[in-house]
Amino acid sequence: MKILVAVKRVIDYNVQIRVKADNSGIETDNVKMSMNPPDENAVEEAIKLKTSGVVSEVVVVSIGLEKSQDTIRSAMAMGADRGILVKTDQMLDPLAVAKTLKAIVEKENPDMVLLGKQAIDYDCNQTGQMLSALLDWPQGCFVSRLGVKDQTITISREIDEGLEELEIQLPAVVTCDLRLNEPRFASLPNIMKAKKKPLDIISIDNLSVDTNSRVKYIKVEEPPVRKGGAMVADAKELIQKLKYEAKVI
Amino acid sequence: MSILVIAEHNNKSLKASTFNTIKAASEIDKDIDVLVCGFNNDDVVTAASKTEGVSKVLEVNDRVIEHQLAEQVSQLIVNLSKNYSHVLAPSTTFGKNLMPRAAAILDMSQISDISAVVSPDTFVRPIYAGNAIATVQSSDKIKFITVRPTSFESVEPSGGNASIEKISYNLNDVKTKFVKRQESETERPELGNAKIIISGGRGLESAENFKLLNEIADKLNAAIGASRAAVDAGYIGNEYQVGQTGKMVAPELYIAVGISGAIQHLAGMKESKIIVAINKDEEAPIFGIADYGLKADLFEALPEISKELDLLNDIAK
Numbered sequence: 001m002k003i004l005v006a007v008k009r010v011i012d013y014n015v016q017i018r019v020k021a022d023n024s025g026i027e028t029d030n031v032k033m034s035m036n037p038p039d040e041n042a043v044e045e046a047i048k049l050k051t052s053g054v055v056s057e058v059v060v061v062s063i064g065l066e067k068s069q070d071t072i073r074s075a076m077a078m079g080a081d082r083g084i085l086v087k088t089d090q091m092l093d094p095l096a097v098a099k100t101l102k103a104i105v106e107k108e109n110p111d112m113v114l115l116g117k118q119a120i121d122y123d124c125n126q127t128g129q130m131l132s133a134l135l136d137w138p139q140g141c142f143v144s145r146l147g148v149k150d151q152t153i154t155i156s157r158e159i160d161e162g163l164e165e166l167e168i169q170l171p172a173v174v175t176c177d178l179r180l181n182e183p184r185f186a187s188l189p190n191i192m193k194a195k196k197k198p199l200d201i202i203s204i205d206n207l208s209v210d211t212n213s214r215v216k217y218i219k220v221e222e223p224p225v226r227k228g229g230a231m232v233a234d235a236k237e238l239i240q241k242l243k244y245e246a247k248v249i
Numbered sequence: 250m251s252i253l254v255i256a257e258h259n260n261k262s263l264k265a266s267t268f269n270t271i272k273a274a275s276e277i278d279k280d281i282d283v284l285v286c287g288f289n290n291d292d293v294v295t296a297a298s299k300t301e302g303v304s305k306v307l308e309v310n311d312r313v314i315e316h317q318l319a320e321q322v323s324q325l326i327v328n329l330s331k332n333y334s335h336v337l338a339p340s341t342t343f344g345k346n347l348m349p350r351a352a353a354i355l356d357m358s359q360i361s362d363i364s365a366v367v368s369p370d371t372f373v374r375p376i377y378a379g380n381a382i383a384t385v386q387s388s389d390k391i392k393f394i395t396v397r398p399t400s401f402e403s404v405e406p407s408g409g410n411a412s413i414e415k416i417s418y419n420l421n422d423v424k425t426k427f428v429k430r431q432e433s434e435t436e437r438p439e440l441g442n443a444k445i446i447i448s449g450g451r452g453l454e455s456a457e458n459f460k461l462l463n464e465i466a467d468k469l470n471a472a473i474g475a476s477r478a479a480v481d482a483g484y485i486g487n488e489y490q491v492g493q494t495g496k497m498v499a500p501e502l503y504i505a506v507g508i509s510g511a512i513q514h515l516a517g518m519k520e521s522k523i524i525v526a527i528n529k530d531e532e533a534p535i536f537g538i539a540d541y542g543l544k545a546d547l548f549e550a551l552p553e554i555s556k557e558l559d560l561l562n563d564i565a566k
């Protein structure tokens with residue numbers, strides 16, 4: 001069995017982001033970038049399946065700037081076998097990302113595609129669902145448990161009411177929640193080894209997918225700041241203020 | 250222009266998120282139809298037909314679609330969509346699961362989690378966990394949109410008089426089988442639309458201690474919430490998580506107990522009207538956004554708060 005994992009390079013989740021002064025977007029120059037957090041869970045799950053003998057090959061794909069190679073190398077340092085970078089300088093809608101991933105799926109023929117449930121930059125939560133629609137494959141989204149048996153997977157997905165369990169026939173698309181597993185840290189020897197693993201670079205223009213943007217970001221602004229910081233002395237003062245000042249209890 | 254709203258429900262009643270989504274739809278256009286699909290869902294269909302602002306309810310009532318799998322509902326939406334300029338669903342796990350699928354089949358983009366309507370093609374949405382606010386414009390023929398429920402008021406569940414139309418459909422087989430659902434059973438208000446929420450974090454230290462919140466929740470008729478750290482540590486189920494990757498909430502009063510205030514947590518609750526923080530570390534970032542901060546050990550503060558609430562109630566009597 002072969003797994004394709006989609007990983008995105010995003011601003012590290014610990015960075016306090018800054019809006020550009022001209023309101024055209026978010027400052028990314030000289031900002032620490034990392035793999036999108038739930039994509040690490042996707043990589044981890046694929047590697048675990050390989051270690052347990054269910055999966056024979058784990059291929060990682062990222063779409064983006066030349067620099068996204070770093071993200072692919074991190075995934076290979078965790079244990080992925082091979083990487084593909086689809087190079088583009090354009091900011092793509094999730095639909096265009098899904099179309100690009102579809103083109104890669106058609107070349108690679110994986111049995112399962114793993115993605116993160118949401119990229120923490122634009123918080124879209126769309127790409128996996130769109131990819132499975134375009135492939136006409138079934139989907140398992142927001143997955144916190146994944147079991148594979150022959151050509152069927154059993155998943156638990158996190159929903160607002162609790163958990164839902166589904167049985168899905170492969171090939172399928174799965175989007176991963178942070179609770180799926182605990183991503184490993186890459187050891188130094190593995191980081192060195194990853195430098196020698198194969199990484200193909202393809203220009204997006206060679207895939208003949210329609211990457212036209214349908215959703216234009218007209219402006220990006222700072223959110224209104226919330227005034228806080230007032231302290232109360234004790235429980236009594238707190239309850240009095242909630243009752244007679246804020247009038248919320 | 251005409252709008253299709255996908256109702257979120259559990260075959261018994263409409264979820265509050267549906268009323269917020271209809272409100273968002275009404276800011277785009279007044280011609281609003283609602284799709285209710287499921288099984289044994291007559292009460293939901295009736296409720297939708299009485300909802301303020303709804304012109305027509307489209308009903309699918311069939312055992313095959315009881316669990317509303319994304320693969321099925323998206324087929325129905327695709328079949329109906331040619332009659333509409335906009336398709337809206339709440340940006341809950343229900344809407345997030347199926348809307349992108351329907352949009353992609355039709356080669357349309359989706360605009361996720363809008364917090365305001367600027368015009369029929371322009372919307373506002375938070376990005377980067379709410380640390381930036383984007384205005385986006387769509388050039389798609391049919392606009393697929395998920396709506397952040399807490400950013401829109403609720404329409405009235407009464408006063409409407411919509412027609413009901415059973416729609417014909419032919420669902421292709423899907424390769425997904427529903428096995429089961431584990432839902433938390435609680436008498437408390439739903440987290441997504443509670444007026445008061447009391448949330449606990451890692452500071453609670455155990456599942457046993459987490460129950461300390463129950464006593465106060467009972468007295469305030471509050472819903473219980475949690476940080477990711479508390480959920481990951483197993484103090485409480487995932488459905489209680491508030492934040493960037495959990496639920497978005499905006500109650501009148503949000504009480505954060507033993508929660509540090511990481512940006513991913515703030516993303517889910519900083520639109521609350523009044524925020525209270527109880528934390529023993531005065532440097533905790535949560536104090537920076539709290540209207541009332543109490544620097545205290547929660548194990549002392551919670552019983553005292555409980556007592557003060559009793560005193561208030563005594564005075565009221």
Ligand SMILES: Cc1cc2nc3c(=O)[nH]c(=O)nc-3n(C[C@H](O)[C@H](O)[C@H](O)COP(=O)(O)OP(=O)(O)OC[C@H]3O[C@@H](n4cnc5c(N)ncnc54)[C@H](O)[C@@H]3O)c2cc1C
Nearest residue numbers: 450451452476477478492493494495507508509514529547
């Ligand atoms: C991609 C991503 C998505 C995430 N999504 C979410 C999300 O949706 N929601 C979310 O909540 N988090 C999310 N997180 C995690 C987030 O970054 C924080 O790790 C988490 O919110 C911390 O939870 P906490 O405040 O309970 O724990 P901590 O940060 O450990 O804080 C515990 C607090 O309790 C206080 N405390 C301890 N003991 C006491 C006591 N006896 N009395 C009073 N105070 C006490 C401490 O001073 C401390 O401030 C996400 C992280 C990532 C990377």
Ligand SMILES: Nc1ncnc2c1ncn2[C@@H]1O[C@H](COP(=O)(O)O)[C@@H](O)[C@H]1O
Nearest residue numbers: 006007063115116118119124125126127
């Ligand atoms: N440019 C990209 N390259 C590779 N994978 C991506 C890219 N954008 C999104 N993804 C994948 O799609 C998931 C969901 O992203 P989104 O729909 O943007 O929230 C991410 O967690 C990634 O796994």
